[in-house]
Amino acid sequence: MHVLLLKEPRDGDSGPDPYIKELASHGHKATLIPVLSFKFVSLNTLTDKLFQPEKHGGLIFTSPRAVEAVKMCLEAEERREEWNSSVKDKWNTKSIYVVGKATAALVRSLGLNPLGEDTGTAEVLSRVIIEREDTNIPPFFFPCGSIKREVLPTALRDNGVPLETLTVYQTAEHPDLEKNLKNYFTEQGIPASVAFFSPSGVKFCLEVVRRLSGEQLTQIKFAAIGPTTQDAMTAEGLCVSCAAQKPTAEHLAAAIAKALQ
Template sequence: MTKPIHILSTKKLLPNQKRALLDANITLIEEDFIETKIKKFELFLRGTKQSVVNDNLIFTSQNAVKSVLQHPKCSELKNKNVFAVGLKTKSLLEENGFNVGVHTDYASDLAEIISLIYNKEQYTFFCGNLRRDVLPTTLKENGIKCDEIEVYETNLISKKVPHKFDGILFFSPSAVESYLKSNTIKNEMCFCIGETTAEALEEKEINNIIIADQPSVDNVIEEVIECYINQHP
């Protein structure tokens, strides 16, 4: 008899995503290890019509887009050039009337493109409190003006997980940090949405990692199913 496979997802999945795992006879437990909250922020100097936003906007997450969309003056940003990380971030922006001129899968790639090709421009980076350093640091090192506006915050929800799992699904470096605050990883296979998330594990000397071909939740699930179907045909 085939040994049952038990998977932990460090975020709640959509019904169709859960169904794909269940149809493959993979048992799933879900726990949110991070939460995000929208923050209030200003687009204009208080009491004036003077914008604090540069001509080029940078978004590296859907959470930042969702926060900006709720600002009452959001429409005044839609004539600006937009640089985005992630296909879903790009799609969300375009669905809401923004013009995304450049998009990449990773912030490091975007930082390189801006530094090489668009280095005469000035940028405003809409980000969260736990944003990674690579993009703003790279731009600063290349003398490129990049102001940051914090539009959401990520909070860790660390909790002890008593069960033993064959695999763990990680979708952000913050989720890795949150999970490892209360748990250890030994032989569990770690399925990561992208290279940045995998690097957060590697920094903790965890190397039993599979990275999705494309940085999306659906691709992570495909990697899980492929891994265990091949292992237990």
């Protein structure tokens, strides 16, 4: 059956997207349509912060995009050398927290040692940080996107863990989103399942999907990558058929395959 994945392709990943591969192993043909486009901002400020580890209690990354912004700050030869020779080791004496395996892998590629990759959500990660960390430390540094949810900052502040945030990328609707969706529905017809990967994906795509599906909307099995996305779908009055137990390709593919049986 046809499954529509409303998500970005994995960055710099050669070979097929893991979600497409996992769904194929269940006998389903998945297509990926990118929903978001990203613009990096405040990179000079970010560079300054990265090279002053002594002013922070540690680092927090909740998205691969935030780590990409860091990589951009290290592109200059002399910056990279300074980072590799001393700066990254200073950060590694502190806690570096991440959500999810993709973010953790990118953090490792910077020479840093991530904690919390199995947490899966910002809620769970914030609990881990609160349990582990002291309140009388310099603030954690949290580079993030323009539409981050306030769950983690609020939880840390409520528990006295100091935090400093910096917006390093802005999220907008992908310029070709509507055109790509129309082409998909014209060529492939109504998909058996549609998977959402973020609340912003729901915000940008749902109206178009509703319009293109018409009366057949109720036949589609809608899937969510996790609880936050599921909440956003439910808030829009969508019937969610399944959600991944963990935000991985394996778990989502298994959930969709079961829903389509």
